[in-house]
Amino acid sequence: MGNEQTNKSITAICWRFVHYLSAALQQEEREAVLGDFAESGQNGSEALRDLLGLLARRQVTVWKDGRLWLTLASVVLPLGLLLSVISQTMVGEARVYTWMYANNWDWALTKSAGFWYVLGEVATQVAINSLMLACWSWSTGFLLGCLSTRLLPTTRVTFLLLIGIFQIANAPQRVIHLWMYLYGLPGLTSSIDTNAPVTGIAFYRVIFPYIVLCTLVALPAVWGARQGKVGSKVSPKLRPVLIIAATITILTMLPQIPGFGLLLGSSGRQWLWDNRHAMRMLLFLTCWPMLYLVATGFRRYRQNAASG
Amino acid sequence: MYHNVVEMIGEFEYLVLTAATRLGDKAYGASIRNEIQKSVGRACSIGALYTTLDRLESKGFVKTWMGQPTSERGGRSKRLVSVTANGMQAASDFFNVVVRVSKGVSWATNRPTNR
Numbered sequence: 001m002g003n004e005q006t007n008k009s010i011t012a013i014c015w016r017f018v019h020y021l022s023a024a025l026q027q028e029e030r031e032a033v034l035g036d037f038a039e040s041g042q043n044g045s046e047a048l049r050d051l052l053g054l055l056a057r058r059q060v061t062v063w064k065d066g067r068l069w070l071t072l073a074s075v076v077l078p079l080g081l082l083l084s085v086i087s088q089t090m091v092g093e094a095r096v097y098t099w100m101y102a103n104n105w106d107w108a109l110t111k112s113a114g115f116w117y118v119l120g121e122v123a124t125q126v127a128i129n130s131l132m133l134a135c136w137s138w139s140t141g142f143l144l145g146c147l148s149t150r151l152l153p154t155t156r157v158t159f160l161l162l163i164g165i166f167q168i169a170n171a172p173q174r175v176i177h178l179w180m181y182l183y184g185l186p187g188l189t190s191s192i193d194t195n196a197p198v199t200g201i202a203f204y205r206v207i208f209p210y211i212v213l214c215t216l217v218a219l220p221a222v223w224g225a226r227q228g229k230v231g232s233k234v235s236p237k238l239r240p241v242l243i244i245a246a247t248i249t250i251l252t253m254l255p256q257i258p259g260f261g262l263l264l265g266s267s268g269r270q271w272l273w274d275n276r277h278a279m280r281m282l283l284f285l286t287c288w289p290m291l292y293l294v295a296t297g298f299r300r301y302r303q304n305a306a307s308g
Numbered sequence: 309m310y311h312n313v314v315e316m317i318g319e320f321e322y323l324v325l326t327a328a329t330r331l332g333d334k335a336y337g338a339s340i341r342n343e344i345q346k347s348v349g350r351a352c353s354i355g356a357l358y359t360t361l362d363r364l365e366s367k368g369f370v371k372t373w374m375g376q377p378t379s380e381r382g383g384r385s386k387r388l389v390s391v392t393a394n395g396m397q398a399a400s401d402f403f404n405v406v407v408r409v410s411k412g413v414s415w416a417t418n419r420p421t422n423r
Contacts, residue, residue: 028374028387033354035377035384036338053355061359 014044018051024153025058062154071148071155079140079250080162081175083217086136086256087163088172090129090216091209092195097122098208099198132256133212134220138289139249141221145228146243156225160218167213176258183262224289231296242292249288255279315367316405317398323348324360325399328370328389336375336386337361361389369395 018037022030033054037047062068101119109115144155166172199205231242254260261269272279317325327343328335337357344352364370375386391399410416 028385029358031374031377031385032337032387033358035381035386036341036354038382038384039338039380040341050354053353054358055355057355057359 011044014048018044018047021048021051021055024055026150059154062151065151067148068151068154071144071151072158075140075144075147076155076159076162079143080159081166081171082253082257083133083137083140083221084163084166084213085172085175085258086133086253087213087217088167088209089256089258090133091212093129094126094212095204095208096195096198097126099201099204103201130216132283132286133216135286135289136250136253137217137220138224138227139246141224141226142228142231142289142292143224143243143246143250144221145225146231146239146246147228149229152225152229156222159221163213163217167209179258179262227292227296231292245288245292249285252282252286315398317364317369317402320356320360321364321369322399322402324357324364325369325391325395329391329396329399335389335391337389338381338386340389358387361387364395367394367398368392369398 019034022034025033033051037050042050101122140159141156144159145152148155193199228242228246231238255272261272264272323344324340327340327347331339331343337354341352341354341357344357361370361372365372369392371390371392372387375388377383377385407416
């Protein structure tokens, strides 16, 4: 009796895995494979073994495809690193403010008008930065979804793994240091940690960066990838427009990288300074994902209203 | 005599083409798998079957399309398979090669070899 119960539980768990893992297959193939399992009356563990075999074979095929390597080299790796750099820059700022208010809270401060003024400014700045990072991540995911529908399960997982590895290996910091060193600013590579009271706390040093990475990079990127996959299918004529829009949004990330001005040279920096107001307006392009989501939501609402 | 075989299929591809041809209108993933298991007496993995079907389709030896969902499959559709003329030719070429290459060997003539 006990064994039977255990077997039933194992079978149920296996079927749950089968349904979960089969999402990595293309929609039609998933339908056919799950139908074959149901028709042939296989038990959960047999179905799981068969499905894992199919997924492994599919992965071998995918990794032999030159387009995957091209996507990894041209989109996943550079944009993953860029987002990690910007995320870490944002973390550096946000954790200081969070520590300042959360760890040093004093109710007496709330009576000061200046306190509320600064809090308002800080909260607005952090909110705008967070929103921009989420939009850039969403656009990166969207671009991946548009460019590689068939390869998406692999590119998506690789992107998530890469940003995790970058974080563990402290890659963004190393890239910034290398960048500074290459441009003859060795002093910055050995700078003293001026935020030691904050980074000395394990939560702000270890957990906080992962919270930012998960909520503002990983989740929006996965959501964007799903939207990109759907968007490219709905309207093939619109596909190039969507790809260009996502690319422009991503390009607005570049000036946010620490030391970007060094890359431009003195004339480029002068040009940036002269056109700083126009450049600030460019940041509005970052809002493109929100416009896209509102437009598709409105379209869906109209379609539902027309059909229902 | 040299027979020109444009593209030699593999043994598992031959099994799939033969099973699909035999099943005719009823050729789809699960039925082809059953047919192969019955004929060969060995389990046929779904991974091997579906990747082989993809390969055969890319070579133009089979055509596949999604059928209607059925209740016996839990409301899921079948991936129906039809062997093309090129597929039949490729299977026939493979069979002829096997027959030719086996001529005179003990297991083909059912006679023990003289030692």
